[in-house]
Amino acid sequence: MGNVVIDVMLKPEILDPQGQAVGGVLPRLGFEQFTEVRQGKRFVLTVDGDVTQEHLSAARQAAEKLLSNPVIEDVVSVRAEGSAQ
Amino acid sequence: MKIGVVTFPGSLDDRDAVRAVGAVGAEAVPLWHGDADLRAVDAVVLPGGFSYGDYLRCGAIARFSPVMEALVPAARGGLPVLGICNGFQVLCESHLLPGALIRNDHRKFSCLDQRLVVENAATAWTSQFEQGQEITIVLKNGEGGFVADDRTLDELEGEGRVVFRYAGDNPNGSYRAIAGITNERGNVVGLMPHPEHCVEPGYGPSLDGLPFFTSVLQAMAQA
Numbered sequence: 079m080g081n082v083v084i085d086v087m088l089k090p091e092i093l094d095p096q097g098q099a100v101g102g103v104l105p106r107l108g109f110e111q112f113t114e115v116r117q118g119k120r121f122v123l124t125v126d127g128d129v130t131q132e133h134l135s136a137a138r139q140a141a142e143k144l145l146s147n148p149v150i151e152d153v154v155s156v157r158a159e160g161s162a163q
Numbered sequence: 164m165k166i167g168v169v170t171f172p173g174s175l176d177d178r179d180a181v182r183a184v185g186a187v188g189a190e191a192v193p194l195w196h197g198d199a200d201l202r203a204v205d206a207v208v209l210p211g212g213f214s215y216g217d218y219l220r221c222g223a224i225a226r227f228s229p230v231m232e233a234l235v236p237a238a239r240g241g242l243p244v245l246g247i248c249n250g251f252q253v254l255c256e257s258h259l260l261p262g263a264l265i266r267n268d269h270r271k272f273s274c275l276d277q278r279l280v281v282e283n284a285a286t287a288w289t290s291q292f293e294q295g296q297e298i299t300i301v302l303k304n305g306e307g308g309f310v311a312d313d314r315t316l317d318e319l320e321g322e323g324r325v326v327f328r329y330a331g332d333n334p335n336g337s338y339r340a341i342a343g344i345t346n347e348r349g350n351v352v353g354l355m356p357h358p359e360h361c362v363e364p365g366y367g368p369s370l371d372g373l374p375f376f377t378s379v380l381q382a383m384a385q386a
Contacts, residue, residue: 088265091312092265092310093265093268093308093310093336095265095266095267095268095269095270096266096270098270099270144219144223144227145219147220147223147256147263149255149261149262149263149310149311149312150263150265150310
C-alpha cells in the first residue's frame with residue numbers, strides 16, 4: 079500500500095481569511111516572529127502496492143480537475159509519500 | 164413554462180426557489196442531483212445552500228453530479244440558468260461562469276438586506292429591470308467574495324457582463340464590488356444575493372426578486 083501526497087495552496091495573490099485568522103492568534107500565544115500565515119490543503123491518495131509513475135500521473139490529473147480550482151489555487155506538490163518533496 | 168429547481172444534498176433554498184417560480188405563474192419542476200435528466204424544462208435554477216456540505220470547495224463536488232452532466236451542455240447551448248449563492252459557486256466551479264467565490268474578507272457570515280445596482284438589464288434573468296436600477300434583496304453567505312484575475316475582471320467589465328454590483332459598503336470583499344455576472348450569451352447568470360426570498364409580501368425587504376423570474380418567462384416566450 080502506497081500513498082500519493084498532494085499539496086494545494088491558495089495563489090499568493092488571493093486573500094486567505096483563514097490564514098489571517100490563525101495568524102492573528104499566534105502573537106497572543108507568544109509566537110511573535112511570524113509575519114504571515116497561509117493555510118493550504120493536503121490530500122493523501124492511497125493505492126494498492128507501490129506508487130508508480132502512472133499513479134502519480136493520474137494523481138496530477140485529479141489534482142487539476144477536482145482537488146484544486148485553478149482560478150484561485152495552485153497544486154504545489156504531487157509526490158509519493160516518503161519521497162523527497 | 165417549466166422551470167427546473169435542482170436539489171443537491173445540502174441545498175437549503177430549493178423550496179423557496181420553487182415558491183418563487185410559482186409566484187410568477189410558471190410550473191416548478193424538481194430536479195434531483197443524482198439524475199442526469201433535465202425533464203424537458205425551459206430554464207433551471209441552482210439554489211442556495213451548502214451542497215455536499217461545502218466540502219473541498221463550495222460547489223466543487225456538485226459540479227460533478229449527474230444533473231450537472233446534463234445541465235452544463237444545455238447551458239452552453241442557451242438554456243437559461245440562474246445560480247443563486249451556492250448555485251453561483253456551482254456555476255463558477257463548472258466553468259460556466261469565470262472567477263471563484265472565497266470566504267468573506269471579514270470572516271463572518273453575512274445576513275442582511277443588500278442594495279444592488281442592476282448593471283446589465285439585457286440578460287435572460289434581468290430584462291424586466293431598468294439599466295442602473297437599484298434593488299434591495301437578501302444577502303446571506305460566508306463565502307461570497309468574488310475573485311478573478313485582473314484580465315478576467317477587465318473582460319467582464321468591458322463586455323458588460325457584470326450584472327449586479329453591491330451598492331454602499333462592499334459586504335464581503337468581492338473584487339470591484341461584483342455581486343453577479345453573466346456568460347457571453349446572457350443566458351447564464353450567477354449572483355450571491357437571494358432573489359427567491361423576495362417575491363412575497365411580508366417576507367424579505369422587497370419584492371425585487373420577482374423581476375428575475377418574470378424576465379426568464381419573457382425570455383422563454385421569445386425562445
